[in-house]
Amino acid sequence: MSRILSVNLAVPEPNTAKAVGVTGINKRPVDGPVPVRAPGPKTTGLGSGLVGDQIFDMAHHGGDDQAAYAYAREDYDWWEAELGRDLPGGIFGENLTTTGVDVNGALIGERWRIGAELLLQVTFARIPCATFQLKMAEPQWIKRFTREARPGAYLRVVEPGEVRAGDQVTVVHRPDHGVSVAEGFRAWTLEPELLPRLLEVPEAPEGVREKVRQRLAG
Structure with missing residues (x-):
């Protein structure tokens, strides 16, 4: 069954990779239901969609x-075998660790019903940054993570609700364009020849689409 394995909220820690000096990438599982609502604009809103979560680098x-950010336990298991170390849910900074969900194969704009109320929509792939590199302490981590194209998915809130470990995840809508999270990630990073495909995805964030237009024009 496709379900939420854990719901993870930030435990702040120092961050020497960026000027803000603190990061919420370290997320740990919590008990009980967590309310989820649309947080508003990136720089002036509430940051995370999960009540109780914390974001410090609100410019990015x-x-x-x-x-919200989702990552699949199955991809964690793959990375554990590759890296030879344990990777608990939340270490990649995701709010929702899933099982039985094809997160990277999800289509941009796909909608997930989680539990009885919450409805989320896949927006784009996670792009690795210097904070992620510092957190993982693995040589050439950004390049390695990028090459494997297992980025996990960002989500927007369509209908607010609560989320808890064990909630079922049901795909209730898949758009017709066929562009997956993984394909969008590859287009953005190592395969720019795929960038025009992102302009065929109306559900992609406008900021992503505008940057694609700029890159294609340049």
Whole structure:
């Protein structure tokens, strides 16, 4: 069954990778239901869509198009085998650790019903940054993560609700364009020849689409 394995909220820690000096990438599982709502604009809103979560680099993280981040336990298991180390849910900074969900194969604009109330929509792939590199302490981590194209998915809130470990995840809508999270990630990073495909995706964040237009024009 496709379900939420854990719901993870930030435990702040120092961050020497960026000037803000603190990061919420370290997320740990919590008990009980967590309310989820649209956080508003990236720089002036509430940051995360999950009540109780914290985002500090609000210029680059959070906001309506990055209200939540999901990563699949199956991809963690793959990385554990590759790296030879344990990777608990939340270490990649995701709010929702899933099982039985094809997160990277999800289509941009796909909608997930989680539990009885919450409805989320896939927006785009997670792009690795210097904070992620510092957190993982693995040589050439950004390049390695990028090459494997297992980025996990950002989500926006369509209908607010609560989320808890064990909630079922049901795909209730898949758009017709066929562009997956993984394909969008590859287009953005190592395969720019795929960038025009992102302009065929109306559900992609406008900021992503505008940057694609700029890159294609340049």
